[in-house]
Amino acid sequence: MVERTVFIHLPGETEAVPAGRLTMIEQGLQVQASTFAYGRRYVTRTNALAVDPIALALVGRNDEERVPAGGLAMFGALRDAAPDAWGRRVIENRLRAPPNGLPESVYLDHAGPHRAGALDVRESPTSPPAGGALPSVVDLRHLLDVAARVEEGEPVPAHLEVFFAGGPSVGGARPKAVVTVDGGEWIAKFPARNDPFNVPIVERATLELAREAGLVVPRTRMETLADGRQVMLIERFDREPLVGGMGRRHMVSALTLLALHEQDSPDSSYAAIADAMGVHGVSGQIASDRNELFARMVFNILVSNDDDHLRNHAFLFDAEGDGWRLSPLYDVVPKPQLAQERMLHLSIGPQGRRARLDNALAGAGRFGLLPPDAARIIDRIVRAVRSWRDIFEGLGVPVRECDRVASAFRRAADIGMRDVDRQL
Ligand SMILES: Nc1ncnc2c1ncn2[C@@H]1O[C@H](COP(=O)(O)OP(=O)(O)O)[C@@H](O)[C@H]1O
Ligand SMILES: [Mg+2]
Incomplete structure (x- = not known):
């Protein structure tokens, strides 16, 4: 024990x-x-x-x-x-x-x-906090070297140990580190060994595309190292600089809010998250949080982000409202593929996990949305995602990388936009 x-x-x-x-x-x-x-x-x-x-x-x-x-x-x-x-x-x-x-x-x-x-x-109620200052964003090259060692399962050499001191930081599977930028805390997401495309630059561009579509997204930026490697930075929403130190915001995953086991995640649904919001959300904010969740689901359909499991949705505690608010968006990466018939991880509507707009529209009632309101949200996201190439190129994503991920982006007409248009 x-x-x-x-x-x-x-x-x-x-x-x-x-x-x-x-x-x-x-x-x-x-x-x-x-x-x-x-x-x-x-x-x-x-x-x-x-x-x-x-x-x-x-x-x-x-x-x-x-x-x-x-x-x-x-x-x-x-x-x-x-x-x-x-x-x-x-x-x-x-x-x-x-x-x-x-x-x-x-x-x-x-x-x-x-x-x-x-x-x-x-260990005990009197144990002091663990030490370990965070590295700064200027140390990224060393952090990438540490991450590469960790990926290879090789010991980290003594001169890099200091970059280890802050601890492993946040969760997720991809190599990453927490760094300070101008006194704030950011998560740096690195390239990984077997990436099929430049994931950091594409993830960053996708988050910015989501912002264009009106979703709530933390600040992001790219860092390019002298050797050309690129790192995505995203500002932490579970930290807040306070006078005299750093505040930490209470956060739980959707997995926790639904009291589910990791392996139950693929049997769960966006609607179940929307239901949990009704119980644990902040009164007065539940409708807008549900709209946001619905919009994120539609965005995931349109960019084929099928890594939308229950740990990739989070909630922050709002002390004033005495409830849990949907966190800003994170971990959204398009998944290029050939199949026309695609699934998300979580169930969307009456057609289950089928990644279609008509499926989202038909399930909108569980989010408290009437069909015309749901259709307007879908239409908004469709219009923004349609210009993905312009946005990506404007953010410096090379044409070659755009071509590599192009098959992830869906044509609305192919995935049930007709039903949506009827409601507009
Ligand atoms: N901007 C952020 N602020 C606070 N926590 C975050 C942020 N982005 C991600 N996280 C947390 O870190 C975890 C890992 O990040 P994520 O982007 O999901 O990485 P991965 O691609 O490895 O899954 C998330 O599950 C979430 O708990
Ligand atoms: Mg993740």
């Missing part, structure tokens, strides 16, 4: 406070079960937040041991605070362990202070 203290950064505060005690029962490398109990002092704080929105709501008696929802072994919010694929490779490299060769609690311990969201996991 492993016992740890969960810390949380409360809104507007630069230091984390202990929130409670996490107990994990591990068998081999896996967590079999876990419990959590809030600290007595924590629950008396007027600004205390629920550590997990589903299983650890702050209502009624808060001094009891609780277990995760939905038969999960781990609390979703803590699973979100653990690294996934890339962060694990970084920790294994540092600890000289084989891939997925460490107990879950070790990954949780070593995720460091720059992990996603507001939670931290430490």
Whole structure:
């Protein structure tokens, strides 16, 4: 049995406070079960937040041991605070362990202070935060060298160890690092070994295309190294510079808000996320968040982004509104392919995961949208995505790279725009 203290950064505060005690029962490398109990002092704080929105709501008696929802072994919010694929490779490299060769609690311990969201996991209530200053964007070349070593499973040499100090940072599978830019925190996403096209520049252009289409997108920029390698930077929305330090915003994935297991993600749907927003959202903002989610789904259809799983949708806690708001957009990459019949990861409408606009339109009721309103959103996104080449070229994506991803972009007429036009 492993016992740890969960810390949380409360809104507007630069230091984390202990929130409670996490107990994990591990068998081999896996967590079999876990419990959590809030600290007595924590629950008396007027600004205390629920550590997990589903299983650890702050209502009624808060001094009891609780277990995760939905038969999960781990609390979703803590699973979100653990690294996934890339962060694990970084920790294994540092600890000289084989891939997925460490107990879950070790990954949780070593995720460091720059992990996603507001939670931290430490040995005891008096443990200080882990050190590890973040590298600056000017160190990108060294960070890419570190990432290449991690990808190859080779030890990081001593002179590069310092770039390791900040910890593995955020989740996801692609090589990345957190860097500071003018006092703010940004995620740098690197090229990977087997990329079929220049993913960083295409991802960045796609996010900017989404902004053109009216979606909520963090600031992005490209960095080109002397040797021509390109890195995409995206500003972190779970950090906020405060006087005297950095604030961390409480964030959970849609996987956590739905209390699902990773492997249930392909059986889930955008509509299920829209439903959860109705329960956990901020009153007065639910309709606009659902519109935004609907628009993102349509965008994913039009650019064939089928990596739209439940960890690629996130929610930020809004203390004023006492609820969870849809985070800005991230991780949207077009997937070139030949097939006319395409699927997204999540279900869209009555035709399931079929990536068609008529499917989105027919499912719009679950987002609280009347058909003409849904049609107007679809039309808006279709018009913006139609000019993708102009936008991409304007952002410096070479024609060669545009050609490589062109088959990802759908012609609206081929995927059911007729039904949409009828509503306009
Ligand atoms: N701009 C951002 N601000 C805060 N967190 C982010 C941001 N972009 C991504 N993340 C977090 O980092 C994780 C990994 O990023 P993502 O872009 O999904 O990488 P990958 O392509 O490797 O999946 C996401 O699941 C999300 O939790
Ligand atoms: Mg991702």
